[in-house]
Amino acid sequence: MDEKLKKKWQSLTGNSKINIPQPGDKIYVPTSLYLGHGMDDFVGGLATVSKVETCDDLPEDHYNHYMIEIEERPGTSYNLRYLLEYQNEWEEKYGDAIAHPDPDDRPEFNTWY
Numbered sequence: 001m002d003e004k005l006k007k008k009w010q011s012l013t014g015n016s017k018i019n020i021p022q023p024g025d026k027i028y029v030p031t032s033l034y035l036g037h038g039m040d041d042f043v044g045g046l047a048t049v050s051k052v053e054t055c056d057d058l059p060e061d062h063y064n065h066y067m068i069e070i071e072e073r074p075g076t077s078y079n080l081r082y083l084l085e086y087q088n089e090w091e092e093k094y095g096d097a098i099a100h101p102d103p104d105d106r107p108e109f110n111t112w113y
Helices: 003-013 080-085 087-094
Strands: 026-029 045-054 066-070 077-079
Touching: 026 066, 026 080, 026 087, 045 087, 066 080, 077 080, 080 087
Parallel strands: none
Antiparallel strands: 026 045, 045 066, 066 077
């Protein structure tokens, strides 16, 4: 992990020994709203890391080297570097709110599958 990213994560966690999040750690994720598949709408906030993956085919400083999944949204991967870039903004926006699914099942918002 590059030094800038490592320092950012350490400043967010308050733990200088943690380089990347581990399962059980908390991290902010954004809201996702979909016009064509509203059943997948998701409200951002604090989420619990469930999985951390690295792509060893990519250099460690590559934007997509580290990906995470969260308990609140199984099967969706997030780019760790992207998430870290916005943690301060999302902390201000979401505060203590917990990230969660918020499906919109109306047919007119579920035409793309």
